[in-house]
Amino acid sequence: MFRLQGSKTLAVDLTGDAVKAKNGSMVAYDGRMTFKKLSGGGEGLRGMVTRRLTGEQMTVMEVSGQGTCYFADRASEINLVALHGDTLHVEASNLLATDAGLRTGTTFTGLRGGASGNGLFTTTVEGTGQAAIMSDGAAVLLRVSPQYPLTVDPGAYIAHQGRLQQHFQAGVNFRTLMGEGSGEAFQIRFEGDGLVYVQPSERNTVGGDV
Amino acid sequence: MSTPVIFDPMTLPSDDNVNSYTFCVELKGSRWFLQKGKMIAYYGQIRFDGIGHGRFDRLVRSSFHSPLHASDWVVAEGSGKMLLADRAFDVNSFDLEDGNLTIRSGNLLAFDPSLALKQSIVPGFVTLIGTGKFVAASNGPVVFMEPPLRVDPQALVGWADCPSPCHHYDHGYMTGVMGGIRSLTGIGGSSGEEHQFEFVGAGTVLLQSSEALMAEQAAGVVPNEPGVPGGGGQHGATPRMPGQLGDLQRRFGL
Numbered sequence: 119m120f121r122l123q124g125s126k127t128l129a130v131d132l133t134g135d136a137v138k139a140k141n142g143s144m145v146a147y148d149g150r151m152t153f154k155k156l157s158g159g160g161e162g163l164r165g166m167v168t169r170r171l172t173g174e175q176m177t178v179m180e181v182s183g184q185g186t187c188y189f190a191d192r193a194s195e196i197n198l199v200a201l202h203g204d205t206l207h208v209e210a211s212n213l214l215a216t217d218a219g220l221r222t223g224t225t226f227t228g229l230r231g232g233a234s235g236n237g238l239f240t241t242t243v244e245g246t247g248q249a250a251i252m253s254d255g256a257a258v259l260l261r262v263s264p265q266y267p268l269t270v271d272p273g274a275y276i277a278h279q280g281r282l283q284q285h286f287q288a289g290v291n292f293r294t295l296m297g298e299g300s301g302e303a304f305q306i307r308f309e310g311d312g313l314v315y316v317q318p319s320e321r322n323t324v325g326g327d328v
Numbered sequence: 329m330s331t332p333v334i335f336d337p338m339t340l341p342s343d344d345n346v347n348s349y350t351f352c353v354e355l356k357g358s359r360w361f362l363q364k365g366k367m368i369a370y371y372g373q374i375r376f377d378g379i380g381h382g383r384f385d386r387l388v389r390s391s392f393h394s395p396l397h398a399s400d401w402v403v404a405e406g407s408g409k410m411l412l413a414d415r416a417f418d419v420n421s422f423d424l425e426d427g428n429l430t431i432r433s434g435n436l437l438a439f440d441p442s443l444a445l446k447q448s449i450v451p452g453f454v455t456l457i458g459t460g461k462f463v464a465a466s467n468g469p470v471v472f473m474e475p476p477l478r479v480d481p482q483a484l485v486g487w488a489d490c491p492s493p494c495h496h497y498d499h500g501y502m503t504g505v506m507g508g509i510r511s512l513t514g515i516g517g518s519s520g521e522e523h524q525f526e527f528v529g530a531g532t533v534l535l536q537s538s539e540a541l542m543a544e545q546a547a548g549v550v551p552n553e554p555g556v557p558g559g560g561g562q563h564g565a566t567p568r569m570p571g572q573l574g575d576l577q578r579r580f581g582l
Contacts, residue, residue: 197332255349255416258369261336266371274368274413313334316369318349318413 120248128189128196128250136218141177149185156180176210194252205244208277217247251277253317260314267309273320280312337371340409351412351419351463359405362438372408394447417465430455431486437463468537475527482539489531496526
């Protein structure tokens, strides 16, 4: 069971089962725990090669045992996500922990990834269970429905779940080149049905100053 | 596990905080000024254009009077709800009613065009005049204080209703040759708090509860005219430290 201890520490109660977490993110535990580094994120040889090739690298450890284990990373805010057979797309650097039963993988995101400064690929988490994602400042969870599409700044995007199509919008025109840009030249538009997580802070992106 | 709050355009607040780091502005065919790159997401149809866009000529004439900051600001226009945030700093909205408020230029995120933005005489600060709402960021919650008081330069966010801001130095500790050495080298115990801003007069002073500053953006310099503080090239070479011998030629009136 995942639960939050404050907003910046994740507590996981384990009863003989296992959880996958970002390598080195354990801050404390009570009970008996074993920590095992999973080469390639536990995705097998194929996953390992894919991650190496795509640059969407994540070092993952498997924690198993009896008791409570606490995770935190650089005082980032932690958000719990419950998955019921659907897919969560998240940047590898924002993923803190997942239930051991969830499958993780990599997908191509297209131009959106390039603009958000996180490479062209993103991590997917699918199955049924819980995951914990991190954000710089408390994340805002926004619903996208067919009549209300959402537009997001690539630097503030952290994750999304559900059936969403993303379109990359670039509003670069002659004004941008003359230093009269809007600062919001690159945007991702989400359409369909699902949820988008945004953080109240922007990573340094290619588009940030344009 | 507590279920997280999911927002959609119906449940997002209108012109209010979503959480302490995110602010939601509702646009109904209206316009808002915002600092470049502070929008994180929006619903609806909103356009973002630089201040220099020709269509904003009248708007800029009535409510934006700072050519130095023009390249850092954009106008959002359209209808929908837009979320603003800045580096996970606390954001808050404030209402001005026929008043004035001076704020560090990096801390101001957005404002309603019913306010007029002018550059303050104090370098690095801007003044908002009129009636309307604005959104400001601070590292940690904002504290409101009444003058007379002295504040740490790094904690100052701004001030309203025009108390008089001035520098204050603890000269008792920092004068003489020993004081000069102390303040230059820190040997002998400089506390780092010998210099403060002093506010006297009627008004309110806004402080943030940490000493982390927003990154200053180079915004150019004010015109080099006689009487304009901070204008053009700096006269005189280095500032003189307390305890340092005065320039000899000045002593002799040369």
